[in-house]
Amino acid sequence: MEQGTLLQSGNPGRGLDRADLIRRLAAGGGLGHGSDMAIAQLLGGEASRLFLADRPAAPHRPAAVLVPILDHPEGGSDGPGVLFTRRARHLANHPGQISFPGGRVDPGDSGPESAALREAEEEIALPPDRVELVGRLDDYITVTGFRVTPFVGVVTPPVALTPDPTEVDSIFEVPLAFLMDPANHRHGVREKDGKHRPYFAIPYGEYFIWGATAGILMNLYAILSGGDGAPVAPADAAP
Template identity: 50%
Template sequence: MTLGRDLRAKLADAVKAPGSPSSDYDLNRDVNLAPGRVLRPAAVLLPIEIADTGPRLWLTRRSAQLRHHPGQIAFPGGKRDEGDVDLVATALREAEEEIALPRRSVEILGALPCHETVTGFSVTPILGLVTKPFTPRCEFGEVAEVFSVPLHHALDEGRFVIEGRMWKGVRRRYYAVPYGPYYIWGATARILRSLADRVAL
């Protein structure tokens, strides 16, 4: 399929493009971060599937019962476990656990620069193409919903907005890229913005 080949080439070029790490603090320069802070390694998968209506990106809505980022829109992913050989393995394992995406059905294209979260993680976004149809299924207790959005929407710079809310008594600004009933914001939107800066669809 020409669309698939063209998209793969664009995304493969995107992960090779130069870029700096991003952070939940990018829009809040008044925050003083400790230079010696230790961040926990984590990874997320950006699973992109070629559908009849065009390429789509799979996302999750996290359970409202989770300690970190409850109810937020997120990529499948999580912290690195001791048994993970690398962060690609982390992203694939988490995607298989959270949304039932078989790791053998994902072609890894590469990694984007790390993203630091307010919860103390250094998250490596792994870009992957879903090469076989799969039936998404939520991991009980962690994922409330699995859904997909058009990739063109998620990577359209014109759809990104900068908004703010109170956090620990201070107003913090962040990126958001809403889609229908889904409010995509925070780290997820920031990582998407990093990808949007690198690829034109």
């Protein structure tokens, strides 16, 4: 099967091949706590203090997501892309928001890895055998008390995907180079329940990627950039 060059020369989204991606993920991911600190460091100042203060205390409910990277053949499309879902608008929690395939770790799962693959198959019909898991990112603690374990998986096109309408409105792809370009990173502060909560955002056309999904992407960026991230600009609009 023809495989593309995952990342080419340039910013953190274009400077790595598949082997280097795996090496950096192995060196920088899976610590189980580092993402909160990395994200806080990128925020800086008062926003950093607010972000860390808003993390709920343990114990946290286990969850997992898959960060699927489509490895397009070299010369086709805009290079590698990341798959996202828009959550169904009838859902009680986070309706219409942008997310990765994933959910709670069920008792029948052997662990967060199997939960991420199971959820991806259930939500977007992505067969587990089409996913090459290449790394685990640091756990992300959500304000709702979940400990989310993200797994990065490479998928070689073509692959037929179908959203489960009970959970997903649509599936879309964003170029990895766009997501890893610091010029596209934003942050803001949202007031809810009397609290000021900092958040990251990566607007892309009609899609506003923010919250835990953007936070996980910022953790990936921190790993790929070697921690040498540029300052993050304020968001133009609140979610």
